Amino acid sequence: MLTKERQQSGDWLATLTCRSEQETKRCYWQLKLCRPREEKAEAAVALPKRHLYSWSEDDRQKRLAYLRQHTGHRLEQIAATRLQAEKLKKNLEGFIGSVEIPVGIAGPLLIKGQFAAGTFYAPMATSEGALVASMSRGASAITQSGGATAQVIGQRMMRVPRFEFRSVRDCRTFCAWAEDYLTEIRAVVGLHSRYARLTQLTPRVIGNAVHLAFVYHTADAAGQNMTTTCTWQACQWILAHLPPSLAPQRYILESNLSSDKKTSWGSFAQGRGTQVIAEATLSEAACRAQLRIAPAQLVEAFHGFCEGSVAAGMTGLNINTANAIAAMFTALGQDIACSHESSLSQLQMRLTPEGNVYCSITLPALIIGTVGGGTNLPDQAECLAMLGCQGENGSQRLAEIIAAFCLALDISTLSALASDEFAKSHETLGRQRGKGHTGKGISDPLIHCFHHARYTPAWGSRPPVEIAPARWQGNQSSILTTLSPNTTILPIGIFAYRLQRDDGTHAEVIVKNKPQTSAIASLMASLAAGCTPTILEHLERWLPYSEFSHAREREMAIVTQTDPAFTRHMPTLYGTYEDGKHSVIIEELLQHEPMLNSISRGLRWQPAHINAALKGITEVHARWYREPDALQTRFQHIVIPDEQQIAGMVPLWQEIADFSHRTYPALFNTSMLHHWLSCAETSAAQWREISSLPRTLVHNDFSTRNIALRQENQRLCCWDWELATVHVPQRDLAELLTYTLTETATKQEVMRHVEFHRQQLANQLGTPVHAQEWYRGYCLALRDYGLRRLSFYLMLHHVNPQPWFPPILKTWARLVELTQHRF
Known part of the structure; x- marks a missing residue:
């Protein structure tokens, strides 16, 4: 007899081998009655023998339950599938779920x-x-x-059955027979597929065997299953109709000569599929x-x-x-x-x-x-x-x-x-060690900036005692920063951190390391080359006179000014770092402000939001109104082209328009082409007129990508000042309207915002602003914005499609159309 302990331990096989036959039988029945409960439970949940060939949702759940019990894993991700079990009969057996691949x-x-x-x-x-x-x-x-x-x-799909005979002579006789009956074999194939067409029947004799290659054309199907069925049916016909004296000794449907799912020189040389x-x-x-x-x-x-x-x-x-x-x-x-x-x-x-x-x-x-x-x-x-x-x-x-x-x-x-x-x-890209927006994986030199930065009173004079990555959705993005190549030691990009002071207080900040002029020039050249060589040739002559030159130096000078009219409407500046090669800005991380990142969030700006933004930017416009010379002295990196330079840019804008119309006729349609070329042809004269109007410091990138409203009082908050320049204040108005209105905008809708901006400026200045002159300035600024900024976006959109851009381009064309009869 087996002891109870040995029965429960399962060590019974060795014991049985040591018993006599009669005692072994007695032990067997004792074991059958005393098997552990776990094995009974296993039998109770065992899958049916044909579980692989059941495709209902109930059967899928049974398989999952079985696997969960016997593997100890929940398999929740695999089980969460959108596929319907009943529709997978031709795809696989034993269906339990799906694996998601990006x-x-x-x-x-x-x-x-x-x-x-x-x-x-x-x-x-x-x-x-x-x-x-x-x-x-x-x-x-x-x-x-x-x-x-x-x-x-x-196209050719193959299946190569093998027929083995008594001798090579029988092999050659069989080859001749198959050639004689090719028409009949093709007819058999035709009975079993509407799409497979037998194009060749090529025998190859190896020893006493014939490898008979069935070569098909399979239309729009890959054809492996189709040709398998057709070849099997044809082989059954061959075996039934061969003379008894020529009956093969052995037959197999595939001899591996077709190289199915295998790399071979035959497939490379002759073709397969x-x-x-x-x-x-x-x-x-x-x-x-x-x-x-x-x-x-x-x-x-x-x-x-x-x-x-x-x-x-x-x-x-x-x-x-x-x-x-x-x-x-x-x-x-x-x-x-x-x-x-x-x-x-x-x-x-x-x-x-x-x-x-x-x-x-x-x-x-x-x-x-x-x-x-x-x-x-x-x-x-x-x-x-x-x-x-x-x-x-x-x-x-x-x-x-x-x-x-x-x-x-x-x-x-x-x-x-x-x-x-x-x-x-x-x-x-593969190891995620490059540009990022979370602060993770940033190199030590960037951390070094925090310890050597020049801090503003908003932070305090002492460096932070603790620096850690911060959670961030990347809502203060910059096209130039994101796309420009990194040509510096410090990583180019915008990164989020959580800083802690020695008194325990903390602040969440973004660190902005903007690209050098040479990197931006490389980006612009890459975009132009992605369109046509002619555009690249024109662009290289134009770049030195554009606002893209010395952009990061300009932003550093502007954001470090302390004038309340400006600082009220920008993120809190905590510090800066400069070493001759880098210009790093440390400023407030915006997270929950209304209308923040509105483009990617699908938020529509309402009239009240638009006017709140205009009211805020008007304070900046009023501070430097009618002082273009003082601005250029104060901010030395501001670039203002003259009339002759504007005239030299006309071929570039014309080439971009022609390329865009040919490449994207639905987006850059004939009507838009007409507006664009009209603006280009008169651009020099329009620039002369702009230069005669009252000008000021403008943001020059005043889009919903770069602005939000403060939660507590709906006050404007505006960032990314690297493209700021001297222009009429209506330049910021024109850009904002292209982002916030639609291609169905009405004249009345536009004029309400134009008038609001004018009245706000008059209130800030304490003097009237002439309405007709103001509207004229808006019309000129709208056209200039289209040529000098949307031309850049057209190149960008071609090389790296931007989903937010087409609606903006269409709105611009609509706004230009609304100004036609008064321009």
């Missing part, structure tokens, strides 16, 4: 293909940092160079502006990759096609297991006689489809629809899009490696 959008990329023609954005399902950004950079370089050409050159080629010629301007590399340097790096690829014995040559394939396959419902063979590719690069770079990529084995499989899942179907890849020829269209984006990624990655930016970009 999807980024890469592009825009201009493609001129046989089936894909237009500008495309690629959905990328990936968790690898820097991948989407790199692909987008390559797409920008291609688009700036005129786009990519793509074309499908073939869809064969597609994408090509582009990168201009020298695009190489230098977008890829930050010379054409010859890019091609030289390519030759180095060829050397390494040959030495490694690689099949084909590419930089990282697999990244693009895997991410797009996941987002678009393709068979991810096929990403291995689909990544087979051949990259080509060479210099042209003109000094440009010809690039092409050939994908010989792209296994894709736009019907069946995962393409029916709701998220993946939505991504396919976004690309226009549903319906007839959807598969060919998708192939051309994928090939073009693979080319974009390879171009960008190779450029990053050649210019030694590859690791740096992964540090910045």
Whole structure:
């Protein structure tokens, strides 16, 4: 007999082996009656044998309950799925939930293909940092160079059954027989699929076996399942109709000669799935502006990759096609297991006689489809629809899009490696060590600023005793700061901190390290080059006379003034740090002020909000009204172009208008083009008139991105003064109205705000302000704002689309239209 302890411990197998047969039987039945309760409980909740093949929601919950009990994990995230169990019968078995993968959008990329023609954005399902950004950079370089050409050159899906015979002679007899009955075999295939078309039946004799390759065209389906069914049916017909003397000894449906889901030289050389080629010629301007590399340097790096690829014995040559394939396959419902063979590719690069770079990529084995499989899942179907890849020829269209984006990624990655930016970009994006808005991961030199800053009375003279990152939603953003390259030791950006004094009190602040003039110039040149070389050429002549020159020095001088008319309407300044190379501002972190970050929060400014902002900025306007010379003496970095310089900018504005109208005809329509060109042609004369009107210090970036209202009294709070300049006060009025009104604004609505601003200025000055002259100044300022600021936003929107910009442009055109009959 087994002891009770040994029964409960489960150590009964060894005991049984030491007993006689009769005693063993007796012990077995004792064990069966005395099994631990836990095993009975397990049997009670055991899944049914066919649990994999049940697709109801109840069955899914049973599987989850079973797993929770036996693994000890709740699986709450996996279980929280939007997918419906009943609709997944063709996709998987044993359904319990789904895993969410982040999807980024890469592009825009201009493609001129046989089936894909237009500008495309690629959905990328990936968790690898820097991948989407790199692909987008390559797409920008291609688009700036005129786009990519793509074309499908073939499609073939294979299934290769193996027939084993007694001898090689029987093999050859079978090959001849199969050739004679090709028509009948095709007819059998046609009975079992409307889409699969048998194009070839190619035998290959290996020893005493025939590997009979069935080669199909599968329309818009990837075709693995389709060809499996058709080939099996055809083989059944062959086996039934072969002469008895030719009956094979063995038969198997697939011999692995088709290389299904495997990389092989055969797939590379002969093609499998869809064969597609994408090509582009990168201009020298695009190489230098977008890829930050010379054409010859890019091609030289390519030759180095060829050397390494040959030495490694690689099949084909590419930089990282697999990244693009895997991410797009996941987002678009393709068979991810096929990403291995689909990544087979051949990259080509060479210099042209003109000094440009010809690039092409050939994908010989792209296994894709736009019907069946995962393409029916709701998220993946939505991504396919976004690309226009549903319906007839959807598969060919998708192939051309994928090939073009693979080319974009390879171009960008190779450029990053050649210019030694590859690791740096992964540090910045993949490991989140670059610009940020939370204060996390900031380098020690930035902390150093707090200990050597010059503090204002608002903080006190002593440095903080404790410095910690602060929570922040990034609501005091700056386009120039965010997009400009970092060319300094300290990180460029806007960062949030919580500072504590030695008395225990604390303050939440933002630290603003603005870019140098050279970094802003590089940004502007990059935006211009992303449009056309001609725009870049004009821009380089214009930049020294723009408000973008010496912007950070100007802001430092302005925000450190102590005039109450100014300080009442800006965030509290706590301190500054300057060392000759850096200009760092430490000021109040705004969190809960009304209308803060209204664009991203979708808040609409009401008339009372607009007038509150105008009332506040009028105090600043009144302080320096009619004192342009004193302003230039006080703030030496203010840049005021003269009439001749304004006239020299006209070709730039005309070129931007022409490019925008051609590229975005729905946004920059014919009516807007007319308004714009009219403003450009008369800009010099208008500037002469502006210079004759009373001018003052204006914010010159007075948009809802840079202003809010104080919670307690609705007083204006305005930041980011780096673009401040000398202008008519209506310049700030014109910009604010384009952000707060809509394209359906009425004349009465506009005039109420124009009049309110005028009356507020008159009240501040204590003297009348002429109404007709004031309105004339508003009309002139509106036109000048469009040319000199919206031109920058048009370039920015093309290279880096800004969702807030199109409504502003349309409102500007509406406001200009409302002034036409009185201008």
